Amino acid sequence: xxxxxxxxxxxxxxxxxxxxxxxxxxxxxxxxxxxxxxxxxxxxxxxxxxxxxxxxxxxxxxxxxxxxxxxxxxxxxxxxxxxxxxxxxxxxxxxxxxxxxxxxxxxxxxxxxxxxxxxxxxxxxxxxxxxxxxxxxxxxxxxxxxxxxxxxxxxxxxxxxxxxxxxxxxxxxxxxxxxxxxxxxxxxxxxxxxxxxxxxxxxxxxxxxxxxxxxxxxxxxxxxxxxxxxxxxxxxxxxxxxxxxxxxxxxxxxxxxxxxxxxxxxxxxxxxxxxxxxxxxxxxxxxxxxxxxxxxxxxxxxxxxxxxxxxxxxxxxxxxxxxxxxxxxxxxxxxxx
Amino acid sequence: xxxxxxxxxxxxxxxxxxxxxxxxxxxxxxxxxxxxxxxxxxxxxxxxxxxxxxxxxxxxxxxxxxxxxxxxxxxxxxxxxxxxxxxxxxxxxxxxxxxxxxxxxxxxxxxxxxxxxxxxxxxxxxxxxxxxxxxxxxxxxxxxxxxxxxxxxxxxxxxxxxxxxxxxxxxxxxxxxxxxxxxxxxxxxxxxxxxxxxxxxxxxxxxxxxxxxxxxxxxxxxxxxxxxxxxxxxxxxxxxxxxxxxxxxxxxxxxxxxxxxxxxxxxxxxxxxxxxxxxxxxxxxxxxxxxxx
Numbered sequence: 200x201x202x203x204x205x206x207x208x209x210x211x212x213x214x215x216x217x218x219x220x221x222x223x224x225x226x227x228x229x230x231x232x233x234x235x236x237x238x239x240x241x242x243x244x245x246x247x248x249x250x251x252x253x254x255x256x257x258x259x260x261x262x263x264x265x266x267x268x269x270x271x272x273x274x275x276x277x278x279x280x281x282x283x284x285x286x287x288x289x290x291x292x293x294x295x296x297x298x299x300x301x302x303x304x305x306x307x308x309x310x311x312x313x314x315x316x317x318x319x320x321x322x323x324x325x326x327x328x329x330x331x332x333x334x335x336x337x338x339x340x341x342x343x344x345x346x347x348x349x350x351x352x353x354x355x356x357x358x359x360x361x362x363x364x365x366x367x368x369x370x371x372x373x374x375x376x377x378x379x380x381x382x383x384x385x386x387x388x389x390x391x392x393x394x395x396x397x398x399x400x401x402x403x404x405x406x407x408x409x410x411x412x413x414x415x416x417x418x419x420x421x422x423x424x425x426x427x428x429x430x431x432x433x434x435x436x437x438x439x440x441x442x443x444x445x446x447x448x449x450x451x452x453x454x455x456x457x458x459x460x461x462x463x464x465x466x467x468x469x470x471x472x473x474x475x476x477x478x479x480x481x482x483x484x485x486x487x488x489x490x491x492x493x494x495x496x497x498x499x500x501x502x503x504x505x506x507x508x509x510x511x512x513x514x515x516x517x518x519x520x521x522x523x524x525x526x527x528x529x530x531x532x533x534x535x536x
Numbered sequence: 537x538x539x540x541x542x543x544x545x546x547x548x549x550x551x552x553x554x555x556x557x558x559x560x561x562x563x564x565x566x567x568x569x570x571x572x573x574x575x576x577x578x579x580x581x582x583x584x585x586x587x588x589x590x591x592x593x594x595x596x597x598x599x600x601x602x603x604x605x606x607x608x609x610x611x612x613x614x615x616x617x618x619x620x621x622x623x624x625x626x627x628x629x630x631x632x633x634x635x636x637x638x639x640x641x642x643x644x645x646x647x648x649x650x651x652x653x654x655x656x657x658x659x660x661x662x663x664x665x666x667x668x669x670x671x672x673x674x675x676x677x678x679x680x681x682x683x684x685x686x687x688x689x690x691x692x693x694x695x696x697x698x699x700x701x702x703x704x705x706x707x708x709x710x711x712x713x714x715x716x717x718x719x720x721x722x723x724x725x726x727x728x729x730x731x732x733x734x735x736x737x738x739x740x741x742x743x744x745x746x747x748x749x750x751x752x753x754x755x756x757x758x759x760x761x762x763x764x765x766x767x768x769x770x771x772x773x774x775x776x777x778x779x780x781x782x783x784x785x786x787x788x789x790x791x792x793x794x795x796x797x798x799x800x801x802x803x804x805x806x807x808x809x810x811x812x813x814x815x816x817x818x819x820x821x822x823x824x825x826x827x828x829x
Binding site for chain 2: 211214215218219221222223226227229339340343344345347348349351352354355358359472474475478479482483493494496497498500502505506508509512513516517520
């Protein structure tokens with residue numbers, strides 16, 4: 200029964216992966232410019248024999264469906280082409296920049312939970328009073344502000360005026376980067392025993408993580424609020440109160456525990472907004488992640504690079520959803536049918 | 537405000553009586569706040585040229601990067617252009633594009649979702665797999681890829697938002713149609729021999745529609761942010777067009793000239809909040825059962 204459910208989910212993910220690669224291929228073919236003009240010099244572009252050789256090398260002389268199979272085979276082998284700007288395989292670029300994005304996203308996710316859950320609890324306990332409305336406004340403003348602007352304003356205030364936070368970047372420019380082991384700067388500086396680099400990296404992480412965390416906090420706070428409201432009237436809470444437990448323990452131990460299950464699932468789904476937000480946060484904070492890599496690529500019309508990021512984010516999203524679906528199946532047998 | 541009154545007319549034929557509904561409209565603070573903000577921006581966009589003291593494109597090199605003053609309410613940018621005039625003109629650029637993109641995306645998406653949910657079977661299976669694929673891309677990333685491929689410019693940004701945005705409507709609408717199809721009155725209409733298109737148009741769609749209207753209202757705000765984001769990156773509006781995202785980009789890294797980026801950002805924030813309030817208010821009005829309290 201569970202295996203069948205798992206098989207079905209895997210099949211869906213496989214179909215979606217195929218579709219995602221097809222979309223990336225189609226977008227690449229929307230490019231109106233001559234693709235050879237980007238990689239070849241002016242004189243080489245005009246030489247028919249050189250053109251033909253390059254067309255053959257990339258399969259551009261074949262019919263479109265055949266070109267797609269060519270592309271599909273390459274992608275499945277991990278060959279995403281070579282970036283026009285860095286002149287390196289796109290996959291290597293992505294491997295270099297992904298850890299930065301993961302560090303930022305995990306920190307932002309933590310921020311959204313650490314601030315979002317208490318905010319949601321506070322709102323639920325002040326249901327429909329002014330505290331509830333204020334809490335809603337706080338999360339709404341976070342979600343309604345363009346994140347590249349929130350980031351700038353945060354830099355104005357905390358870096359330029361108050362000088363509490365370091366400027367853009369991932370590390371103090373005066374410090375040498377620790378040798379790359381995992382790619383995660385925080386981890387690598389600990390491995391190298393570089394406390395100075397670790398503290399500097401941590402300080403640089405705070406502001407972008409707060410900005411990105413605020414952006415997705417609304418979802419966490421809103422879900423916590425409605426989930427808590429749902430359980431507040433439950434019999435087991437009345438029992439807990441009847442036993443003489445203090446209100447803090449009733450809410451903290453009994454109500455919140457049951458309310459957190461939907462919060463965790465919704466937070467998993469917030470992953471897509473987290474990725475979208477990370478792209479622009481990285482741009483504002485000069486954060487070396489795949490978002491900034493994608494933006495640089497897009498502005499320089501570096502198609503292999505931007506398609507690489509597009510594919511990677513879609514694949515990550517599909518993988519996260521597959522895991523969430525399977526976890527649902529494990530946690531709730533009713534869903535499997 | 538037309539935006540607030542229209543859905544009332546749509547749904548006045550069913551549910552609570554018209555007076556009861558009107559009472560709810562009057563009580564809904566979110567609806568009023570949204571209507572006032574969106575209405576004010578619509579008015580600003582329409583009357584912009586009459587209100588602003590300068591042309592948004594007039595260069596005045598003698599007064600570059602001036603702080604806010606009585607002469608230049610929001611200061612000036614690096615070419616000496618009046619920031620206030622540019623923020624007001626920005627409404628004429630961004631809001632119509634966002635509105636247009638959402639109208640096209642929602643119409644197409646609702647159509648696909650309605651067919652998918654109503655026809656079912658293989659058609660449904662295929663359409664929903666396509667929707668899954670589109671939803672797998674983070675919207676900003678796919679929109680960036682599309683505008684990068686087509687070249688910068690607002691028309692391409694608008695097309696990108698449509699291509700990125702329609703799929704959510706299909707999924708939403710399909711669910712609504714499936715739920716509406718199960719109702720007794722639909723069964724009755726079919727039993728009476730009404731043709732499929734008539735059942736769909738007369739009985740299923742009207743009841744499945746309100747959530748799509750709410751989503752479209754909220755989405756105009758999202759589209760404003762997406763357009764601004766694309767312009768911020770340099771893939772949307774082409775300089776020196778007074779687009780809010782492009783104006784924020786111009787103020788980036790100019791920390792001592794905070795006014796350049798701050799005011800266009802506040803404009804975006806207020807427009808998006810306006811559409812959010814309006815959408816929340818419509819939600820309360822159209823689906824009172826969905827209210828989370």
